[in-house]
Amino acid sequence: MTAGRKIALVTFGCAKNLVDSEVMAGYLAQAGYRFVETTEAADIVLLNTCGFLRAAKDEADEAIRGALALKAADPARRVIVAGCYTERHRPELEALFPRVDAWIGVKDLDHIVDVVEGRDYRPSGRTFLYSHRSPRAVSTPASWVYVKVSEGCSHRCAFCSIPLIKGEYRSREPGSIVEEVRAFVARGVREIDLVSQDTTSYGKDEGRPDGLVRLLQKLIDIPALAWARILYGYPEEITDGLLEILREPKIAAYLDIPFQHSDPVIVRRMRRAMPGRRALKLLDRIRKAVPGVAIRTSLIVGYPGEGRKEFAGLKEFVREARFDHLGVFTYSREEGTPAYDDGDPVAEAVKRRRRDAILEIQSGISAEALRAWKGRTADVLIEGPWKEDPKLLIGRTRFQAPEVDGVVFVESAGRTQKDAPAVRKIEITSTGVYDLHGKPAS
Ligand code: SF4
Numbered sequence: 001m002t003a004g005r006k007i008a009l010v011t012f013g014c015a016k017n018l019v020d021s022e023v024m025a026g027y028l029a030q031a032g033y034r035f036v037e038t039t040e041a042a043d044i045v046l047l048n049t050c051g052f053l054r055a056a057k058d059e060a061d062e063a064i065r066g067a068l069a070l071k072a073a074d075p076a077r078r079v080i081v082a083g084c085y086t087e088r089h090r091p092e093l094e095a096l097f098p099r100v101d102a103w104i105g106v107k108d109l110d111h112i113v114d115v116v117e118g119r120d121y122r123p124s125g126r127t128f129l130y131s132h133r134s135p136r137a138v139s140t141p142a143s144w145v146y147v148k149v150s151e152g153c154s155h156r157c158a159f160c161s162i163p164l165i166k167g168e169y170r171s172r173e174p175g176s177i178v179e180e181v182r183a184f185v186a187r188g189v190r191e192i193d194l195v196s197q198d199t200t201s202y203g204k205d206e207g208r209p210d211g212l213v214r215l216l217q218k219l220i221d222i223p224a225l226a227w228a229r230i231l232y233g234y235p236e237e238i239t240d241g242l243l244e245i246l247r248e249p250k251i252a253a254y255l256d257i258p259f260q261h262s263d264p265v266i267v268r269r270m271r272r273a274m275p276g277r278r279a280l281k282l283l284d285r286i287r288k289a290v291p292g293v294a295i296r297t298s299l300i301v302g303y304p305g306e307g308r309k310e311f312a313g314l315k316e317f318v319r320e321a322r323f324d325h326l327g328v329f330t331y332s333r334e335e336g337t338p339a340y341d342d343g344d345p346v347a348e349a350v351k352r353r354r355r356d357a358i359l360e361i362q363s364g365i366s367a368e369a370l371r372a373w374k375g376r377t378a379d380v381l382i383e384g385p386w387k388e389d390p391k392l393l394i395g396r397t398r399f400q401a402p403e404v405d406g407v408v409f410v411e412s413a414g415r416t417q418k419d420a421p422a423v424r425k426i427e428i429t430s431t432g433v434y435d436l437h438g439k440p441a442s
Pocket of ligand 1: 154160163
């Protein structure tokens with residue numbers, strides 16, 4: 001099997017999966033493989049799947065069928081299926097898709113070249129966790145990058161399949177993370193987005209309860225870094241030390257804390273510990289400690305036991321909490337999770353109506369919060385020209401995370417991206433429900 005062959009690498013799911021894809025791409029590029037945009041143009045189709053929810057698995061099934069249809073047209077084409085879906089359901093998938101050439105889950109991603117070339121390797125039996133020495137072909141814009149700080153999760157939320165897929169929480173070595181960030185900043189990256197299943201528990205598995213704060217202190221010392229952001233927090237892990245360091249200008253005053261629900265009974269059934277009343281107190285504590293902090297959360301609607309009263313309570317929680325950013329998922333019953341035996345009593349149509357009702361409330365809250373920015377100046381990290389209208393640049397403020405929050409559309413004023421700093425002072429000229437518009441501040 002010769003190197004130089006063309007690979008289409010398709011990534012599904014979360015930011016952590018994207019990092020895994022970039023590392024696999026790094027190893028394959030080192031072996032001389034070239035990457036193409038479309039599966040049609042590829043000799044090898046590598047699908048890095050998500051197996052977290054039914055919807056993600058359906059999406060992966062469709063992509064596998066699409067790749068196998070291309071293989072039917074050209075039997076020399078190889079189809080490789082990687083990631084969480086494979087890790088969780090390999091025996092069933094091998095039976096369902098016997099013509100897939102090779103499978104690799106979330107372990108041994110450093111053997112991806114062996115897998116692509118059909119060679120055996122000695123499995124490690126552990127979820128793969130890269131280091132600063134791992135090759136990585138970054139796919140995000142030049143000004144920012146995701147950095148994964150750990151793998152796995154030691155919480156046991158009743159609805160969640162992640163511990164089944166990724167195993168127990170394992171932190172990366174702090175020096176390796178700092179080395180990786182230094183190298184990225186030296187290459188022009190100005191925003192670092194720290195990701196994992198629970199970034200706020202970083203270091204605890206190794207007896208370093210303040211591991212995240214100590215890591216952030218080291219990142220602050222990197223001169224050209226504009227800001228580092230914490231994504232995927234856990235409510236009970238918000239310490240005073242963390243709130244203190246969030247006041248540092250080089251740490252984005254931003255917290256992503258999934259609360260999942262507010263109703264005490266539902267939260268208990270989810271095997272989580274922070275119902276709405278306590279969550280509102282936590283939000284109050286955070287906002288007092290970190291003025292101007294942006295808070296993102298995720299909620300699940302349609303959980304077993306969520307009736308009209310519980311849902312009305314959730315709506316009230318969203319009105320009171322006034323999150324800056326909010327994602328809503330409809331409950332997905334997942335085999336193997338503790339909640340599976342509770343069934344799935346809420347109809348899908350009801351779940352969707354509830355999701356839309358929460359988003360309706362949130363859109364009003366978001367629009368009102370953004371209106372306060374009109375006429376003010378913000379630091380904006382420029383990602384590059386907007387594909388839809390290259391006369392506009394696209395960027396984000398400290399309070400807008402990549403890929404999930406709104407953006408800032410910036411009049412480029414004729415300055416090309418090449419000679420402009422990544423972070424610019426932008427005067428906000430108009431505001432929308434989720435996005436802002438602005439021009440370079442005079
Ligand atoms: S903390 Fe997140 S990843 Fe961990 S079990 Fe709970 S929902 Fe899943």
